[in-house]
Amino acid sequence: LPAILLMNIYKSYGLGENKVDALKNINLEIAKGEFLALCGPSGSGKSTLLNILSGIDKPSAGTAIFLDKALNDLNENQLSVVRSRHLGFIFQFFNLIPVLSAFDNVYYPLILNGNYNKKTAKQQALHYLESVGIGALGERKPGQLSGGQQQRVAIARALAHEPQVVVADEPTGNLDLATGEAILDLLMKINEETKTTFIVSTHSTQLKDRARRVIEIKDGEIIYDSVQ
Numbered sequence: 001l002p003a004i005l006l007m008n009i010y011k012s013y014g015l016g017e018n019k020v021d022a023l024k025n026i027n028l029e030i031a032k033g034e035f036l037a038l039c040g041p042s043g044s045g046k047s048t049l050l051n052i053l054s055g056i057d058k059p060s061a062g063t064a065i066f067l068d069k070a071l072n073d074l075n076e077n078q079l080s081v082v083r084s085r086h087l088g089f090i091f092q093f094f095n096l097i098p099v100l101s102a103f104d105n106v107y108y109p110l111i112l113n114g115n116y117n118k119k120t121a122k123q124q125a126l127h128y129l130e131s132v133g134i135g136a137l138g139e140r141k142p143g144q145l146s147g148g149q150q151q152r153v154a155i156a157r158a159l160a161h162e163p164q165v166v167v168a169d170e171p172t173g174n175l176d177l178a179t180g181e182a183i184l185d186l187l188m189k190i191n192e193e194t195k196t197t198f199i200v201s202t203h204s205t206q207l208k209d210r211a212r213r214v215i216e217i218k219d220g221e222i223i224y225d226s227v228q
């Protein structure tokens, strides 16, 4: 069974003259363990697609299946349980909580999602901060870290509950080229080591030559898929 299956997905925003067709008849199957690069210019529908496949947004039409669960059939509570157990999300602007230390940014979500006791949450947070190269910087607040270091903390947060699927929306969009390359290397290494499914969007060409599977989206439609 695939990690994700999208069938005839449409998404529109607004009404009448203001209607925007952000996604048009998207069909996509993503295997477990895959590293998928989702490429396309700004406004092409990448964020909308990521939000729908991860159950953050509802499609206007079509079926989205995430780890064997038909997302259409789940209510907000059930969706939030699925996300907190099985999904890690990485953002362009990191979305760390500025008043919390790097450690606490990884630790508290584990406690708040209710699946970890304090001891295990601490172990998980320490382990994943170490694995992204931030082990020595756990006491620092986001403002005392570089952009690349902040994104590493966000990656540790996305991984610490050991989700089956990690979605990254323009994770290098706010980083310089070299720092972005290092972040992509890290994501690909984690994919190889853990067999976690990764779906990573980018408007740059950075991932095109490197990801195992590349999809290009334009004006809400998939115009290229390297496996087809």
Ligand code: ADP
Binding pocket: 013, 014, 020, 021, 022, 040, 041, 042, 043, 044, 045, 046, 047, 048, 049
């Ligand atoms: P990308 O991530 O590739 O930049 P988006 O998925 O953010 O593209 O946007 C796709 C299209 O949908 C764009 O035309 C954008 O302006 C529009 N859009 C996205 N989110 C909304 C929203 N909440 N309300 C109205 N239009 C939106």
Ligand code: ADP
Binding pocket: 042, 043, 047, 048, 092, 169, 170
């Ligand atoms: P991205 O390029 O990653 O989509 P954006 O800056 O375009 O980032 O969008 C940031 C947020 O604003 C997203 O949640 C998106 O859904 C929303 N958004 C994008 N375009 C519009 C729009 N035209 N109207 C309302 N919300 C929008």
